[in-house]
Amino acid sequence: MNPRHLIAPKADPKAGADAGPLERAFETLREQLDLSLDYPQAALTEAEQAATAVPLPDRDETAVPFFTIDPFGSMDLDQAMCLERDGDGYRVRYAIADVPAYVSPGGQLDAETRRRGQTIYLPDVRVPLHPKVLSEDAVSLLPDQDRSAYVWDIRLSSLGETTSSEVYRARVRSTARLDYEHVQQQLDDGSAPGGLKLLREIGQLRVALEAKRGGANLPMPEQEISKAEDGSYHLTFRPQLPAEEWNAQISLLTGLAAAVFLVQAMVVILRTLPAPEQNAIVRLRRQAKALGVAWPGDQEYGDFIRGLDRSDPKHLALVHDATSLFRGAGYTPFDGQQPEETIQAAVAAPYAHVTAPLRRLVDRFGLVVCEAVSQGAPVPDWVRTALPTLPEIMRTTDQKASQAEHACTDAVEAALLVHRVGETFAAYVVDTDEKGLTVQLVDLAVTAKADGRAEAGAEVRVKLTEANIEEHRVRFDLV
Structure with missing residues (x-):
């Protein structure tokens, strides 16, 4: 189930389930899993102050035509992209929401995000990692708004292979908020603008490279819970659109580039998955x-x-x-010494989470390290201090998110x-x-x-x- 595909404008009323008993079950589940919709006042106050007080970076890239692609209706937008031809290759600029600028290390907001670990999606509500004043407003890469971002500038060969990458903080402005269905329709009927057309071209090249490396994408049936206009809940198997995989390949491209920076810094937390036995x-x-x-x-x-x-x-x-081939996924930290396990077997390469800092705690720390290495700056001490604590936070909150998803689907x-x-x-x-x-x-x-x-x-x-x-x-x- 894609957790952000939660609203269906129309559905067959005969096939739906009544909201009353279900939403009581969802509420009970939140209580059992200690999933609070309310933020502690001190943390919320910090977020509200940061939303208006954090200055935007001096580097101005608001003229770059970034666009976002997310499930319909999403407000917590972590990523925006700009895709261009670069000689016989390609240039990918990928802007990631600048969450680190809005969360002071050691503060109340920092403490609460470490307790939550990640945004957890339920069919009736979502339990956010960050307060909405940040995740759906001041930090989210919403269209026509100046935002602070970590911009990844990645050059690709004609075969889609990475030839160079850089990451820096800049002021950006998204020009369009797109959803998967609309993007797929435009690509299919030929009406997609040039930058969007390159999504398919680059995506297909990256899929081919993943296969060449020995990576594997498990095509599990995706159960999706949706809520219709009449309030009833529906359950469907939703096939993944090709545009979703191509979009995911841009994120994977960035995670692979991030791993290179992190290993270079020797201060890192990699997303690892052992090779199948x-x-x-x-x-x-x-x-x-x-x-x-x-x-x-x-x-x-x-x-x-x-x-x-x-x-x-x-x-x-x-x-x-x-x-059974894809078991043992985890987060592997190291500081000064490379661990034995560095590979994420599903992508068949070292990989790091850095593209979803609004919804996943660990990404905030990876972004800071990558930007420091890219710009020749020292890695902040607060990152080094936090590193050993992150794997357990992510492991326990991953379990909680999985429990919530399975229980809601079963209900x-x-x-x-x-x-x-x-x-x-x-x-x-x-x-x-x-x-x-x-x-x-x-x-x-x-x-x-x-x-x-x-x-x-x-x-x-x-x-x-x-x-x-x-x-x-x-x-x-x-x-």
Whole structure:
């Protein structure tokens, strides 16, 4: 589920779930996970003062035609881009919201953001990392507003390979706030302006380079909760638009450039993911063979996964099984000595989070280090002091965000099905383990546990035996 795709202007009212029981369940969940919508007054006061008192950088790049691409209706805009041709290559300028300028190290706002760790999205509300006066106003890269930003200036070859990169603080002004659907439509019908057309061109080159490195993008089905105009909630499987992947490649490009600066500084926190264990790849190959899905012996696992079709139940079972390849993600800090693990296996290179400082704590620190290294300045002591504490903060808040997302999805599934207990449904078996089966319904965007025995990829019928909104639980029996 993309957490910022939360509002659907229209939906089929017959397919929706009543808001009342669900929103009570969401509220209870926030209490259980200690997710407060209210900011401590001292931290809020600091944010309000910073919103009006922080001066903009002297370097003025407001003439650069930056634009943002985000889910429809988003207000917390971390990134804006400007894409241009540069000889036979490309120039990517990527502006990132200057959160560090608005959060004083050691202050009350700093303390509260460290407690929160990241913005957590629920279907009815979002629990923000920063107060809205910053995240949706003074720091957000909203259109037609002068903002302070960290600007990444990255040059690419004709093949999309990075040839140089620099990062500096500057005053910027976004010229347009775009959403994925509109961008995809413009690219498809040929009406996209020149800078936007390059998104597809650069994005496709970067996808090819990722595949060449041995990276892998797992095409997991994306469950999306939306709220209709009548207040009811809906659950769908939303296919990722090509424009979303191309947009993500610009962010990945920046994260890869950031890792270079951070490793150079030897003061860094990398986002790491160990390479898949060989026995996990062998197990996935056995599963593919059992399901009758061809996997040539000389094809890398990333290329194989990239070609799977989520509409095919046998392929879908393999997508779920492939999650075993991507375990152990974490944040690896070092100061003065490079750690043993530096690679993020999904992108097959060292990688750092720096592109979402409004919504993720760790990015604020990475940005400061990168700019210091790029401009030949010393890394601030407050960054070095904070570095050892960040992995645990991000680990615990990642867990909390995952718990919130799964519980909300399960609650919506239960709300959609609460009046259908005892009915049978067509389904696919997408996973099997010691706890039973995981099935995906054919006609509803529901994935849940089922009791019984069947092979992964099998087409089955299941009977709904439980749908509990309060406990966020749905259960089926294999018929």
